[in-house]
Amino acid sequence: MxxxxxxxxxxxxxxxxxxxxxxxxxxxxxxxxxxxxxxxxxxxxxxxxxxxxxxxxxxxxxxxxxxxxxxxxxxxxxxxxxxxxxxxxxxxxxxxxxxxxxxxxxxxxxxxxxxxxxxxxxxxxxxxxxxxxxxxxxxxxxxxxxxxxxxxxxxxxxxxxxxQRLNVAPAEKDHECCADYTYDPADPDDLIVCRCEEVTVGDIRKAIAEGADTITGVKRRTRAGMGLCQGRTCSKTVSKMIADAKHLSGDKIPLDTARPPVKPVPFSVLAGDEDI
Amino acid sequence: MLVNRQVAIIGGGPAGLTAAIEAAKVGAQVLIIDENARPGGQLFKQIHKFFGSKAHNAGVRGMDIGLNLLKETEESGAETWLNSTVIGLYEGNRLSVVRTMEDGSKKIHTVQAEKILIATGSQENTINFDGWTIPGVMGAGCAQTMINVNRVMPGTKALMVGSGNVGLMVSYQMLQAGIDVLGVVEAAPKISGYNVHAAKICRAGVPFYLRHTIIHAEADESGTLCRATIAALDEKWNPSPNTEQSFDVNLVCIAAGLRPLAKLAQMYGVEHGFIPELGGWMPLHDENMETNIQGIYVAGDTAGVEEANTAMDEGRLAGISIAQSLQLLPDQEAEQCKAEIRARLESLRLGPFGERRLQAKNRIVKKEVQL
Known part of the structure; x- marks a missing residue:
């Protein structure tokens, strides 16, 4: 290659x-x-x-x-x-x-x-x-x-x-506000996984250590996936963390439960329905 | 309010619209429900010319294919609810819809339909690294929507993570918008998208960083992204010390693949299978795009992540199958149309880029997926 x-x-x-x-x-x-x-x-x-x-x-x-x-x-x-x-x-x-x-x-x-x-x-x-x-x-x-x-x-x-393209901006001066980053191989436990509910790697690891072996199990313990996006961002990461921790392949980690509403709905809209 | 329709289509993207056209033009009473202000799904951000054959509109830009589909949809007589979100699918083929009315108010409507097509597309995958939640780190598809649909510049200097077709195409379109793309980062040892896409951005001077990953993003005092750091991967796919390279960027795009969005199918009990080639868990379907639950169909990225051309043909397949099962199309004619579409779909899945998807689709249709 x-x-x-x-x-x-x-x-x-x-x-x-x-x-x-x-x-x-x-x-x-x-x-x-x-x-x-x-x-x-x-x-x-x-x-x-x-x-x-x-x-x-x-x-x-x-x-x-x-x-x-x-x-x-x-x-x-x-x-x-x-x-x-x-x-x-x-x-x-x-x-x-x-x-x-x-x-x-x-x-x-x-x-x-x-x-x-x-x-x-x-x-x-x-x-x-x-x-x-x-x-x-x-x-x-x-x-x-x-x-x-x-x-x-x-x-x-x-x-x-x-x-050469004519729309190339002239090179700007290098950024000065932050120093070069050096990689720290220890995975920081405070890295966010579910940003809606601010659930971290550490929280999820703890949940898995406590016995959670499904996305739903992690969700119950940490609220990961219960926020605005309903897990559309983090569910795959959570699934991978479980798979890695338990040495399982992706197909052995079932999907999290699907229940309505799949997208957030304001209470005012729900309350405004004459049928309810 | 309860509304009855013969056919309800959830999602007015390439699959939903083509299905609506096929079903409505033979007389089906079709309702398309889309949560956006305009139907067309992702087509309107595809400003590039499509591949494929003449039958697939090859050489036509995605956005123009979108315009044609909107026109055809209108002519077909299909009804469209925009800014309207399906929030649940319940027993008796009932959909719960938050519908935006003409006066802008939102009302819950229940739609009951004999046939339901779920064509809700897919969701971008994320990568979690230190700083991934900083504003300025976003999905490549998100940046593409900002640039090509909303005409907003998401940044001026960018780093792309992922070298699949989405990563390559969006890099090119960022260059076209005047964004400086400092590099494309790819964990694999090779570029995974089409070479013609890669060659375009090479000619523009964009370097590739193979066997690298992003490890860090940093914000300035205002809280927005100002720098990203990548590192080389070792043989165990872990970042190697002392290989860090930093880039002054205010945009990091993540193109780490997509996965089917199918919560509605899942809540209705549609059988799912884990198909890595098509994005992981997905609703299974037969050769007519119908799921194990009679009357519930899937098409497009919901039925396995592929691309717009395959989505449009899967939508047509679903639309014709629906029309046939509603006895609006004679069996012979329907079967002939479906055979033509299946042959076209197969031709789109030929070659090294499509063959794994072709094999996966064949496994699904032949019910050889382990559950």
């Missing part, structure tokens, strides 16, 4: 190439082409319908990875905004003698404008070079997924996949 998408969060060029996600270098030399950086079999296929030239195939089952038929792809970019995962890019390595263009989905405000100088980033979000915006496409059909095209030095065209 080391260094894979599951650890890094983004694919490496090797992973993309091994999964046949990268068009051939010959195809790159012929002009703009789609690079579909989709590596996991998830149920999704809008890209297939978005391509007017039939260059993207998903087929059945729907979890198939989209296959690009590179000879059919014109690099038109219709698929970019259609990808729900924002994983399709158009790379044009023939833009000029020294520059390539990268088109990518960019759903952040403010949008850049044509001619703007930007910082181009790689898949990890690291700035790798300067770039210039050559196009911002935000037509209705994109449904609020603008596609930004930037020109960058050709040597970075396999790496650059986005631009």
């Amino acid at each position: 080391k260094g894979t998408i599951l650890e890094n969060g983004y694919p490496s060029i090797e992973e993309l190439k091994n999964a046949h996600r990268f068009p051939s270098e010959e195809r790159f030399q012929k002009g703009p082409v789609a690079v579909i950086e989709c590596l996991q079999p998830i149920p999704c296929n809008p890209c297939e319908n978005a391509c007017r030239f039939g260059a993207i195939l998903v087929g059945e089952p729907i979890i198939n990875l989209p296959e690009l038929q590179e000879e059919k792809c014109t690099g038109c970019g219709m698929c970019v905004a259609s990808c729900s995962g924002l994983a399709i890019f158009i790379v044009d390595k023939t833009y000029s003698a020294t520059e390539a263009t990268i088109s990518f989905p960019y759903e952040y405000l403010p949008l850049p404008v044509k001619g703007q100088a930007i910082k181009a980033v790689n898949r990890a979000g690291e700035v790798v070079c300067d770039g210039t915006v050559t196009r911002v496409m935000n037509v209705k059909q994109n449904d609020h997924t603008p596609v930004v095209t930037i020109a960058i030095p050709k040597e970075f065209s396999d790496d650059v996949r986005s631009m």
Whole structure:
């Protein structure tokens, strides 16, 4: 798993190439082409319908990875905004003698404008070079997924996949009101578990030591789960504490009793009912 | 006041609305009861484009799917009570509802229905650590509601705990809202959500802290969150000393999974099973989404935590089954519709992310769950 998408969060060029996600270098030399950086079999296929030239195939089952038929792809970019995962890019390595263009989905405000100088980033979000915006496409059909095209030095065209966001606030000075925290491995008994009734870890441990082996048993002894939220926040934690203390699996800790009202009701509402 | 309806649907989210549409459009008298000011459940905070196939509205943003469902619901003739909470389910298919009237007053109404669908969704799990009750520590879904529905910024610098699809998506949407996300913390050795979601926030420069957990949150003089500390986990999943890292954040989001909300089903005696793949304890159902109690149905996250696409199809399945059992749909037509939906549901559960849910659902439908 080391260094894979599951650890890094983004694919490496090797992973993309091994999964046949990268068009051939010959195809790159012929002009703009789609690079579909989709590596996991998830149920999704809008890209297939978005391509007017039939260059993207998903087929059945729907979890198939989209296959690009590179000879059919014109690099038109219709698929970019259609990808729900924002994983399709158009790379044009023939833009000029020294520059390539990268088109990518960019759903952040403010949008850049044509001619703007930007910082181009790689898949990890690291700035790798300067770039210039050559196009911002935000037509209705994109449904609020603008596609930004930037020109960058050709040597970075396999790496650059986005631009530094323009809405990043300048870094604030580090906080000074509190010192760095050092972990104390002893679980503090005063840690709150049920915040509605302010029941602590210590209270619940005591209840379990006294023989409570169900959520209801803990509730009877401590009021955990009897407050405003009716246990929707703490019941799972209480269940886990019992399971841990008694060495039981989760299925051996039954649900707490369900009784009306499942949500708190003011007495005035109950009293106002003519039927009662 | 006692109100009689053929069908009562508790919860007007993706499952409840699709069920209402299917049942009402063939003539069932349907009442949807929702505790929010607007139906649609969690759809209106899903501002991203959905996955799936064309039949699942793939490529359409969740909020737009929500708008379409509201329109279809209105056209179907289903009746909706908003700001109205079901507080109990009693013998004889009677629901106790705190209904908000047109003048804003609240009245208790009893609704009796031949068929009841419980589609109340799910509840976010919490993590208890030192400082978890400080204002500024909240569920990821809660932050998402604040940003995308209420248009309120819950903070300016955030730490996300949990790398499932909710953690990844909400991190992305926080970035879109202008919140600085300083990292995503994950106890497991790998990112658990879709890579395409992870890749989006990687390109925005958000780092992942795998095999780490949050251990501490601290408040400033005003009582609001100002700092959070994480630590690496050892092989026994305990925080290791001297691995602490602190972040100056005023928002910590917890995306530690969800579990079905099914107290109403439970109080009516619906059989539950413990299905870890679907969020733990949940009401069991058959292939028509009907529980062991005739006339009581479940769908969506209540019937096991999945996602909006599966919830909508489960809702359709329940709505058609209800219409069929009310003899509003000929058996042949109903069975054909249901078969199509089941095939779609199966396709949504294919692949490494869905197969455990698929297997769990198959176990449930085939009644192979140990009770």
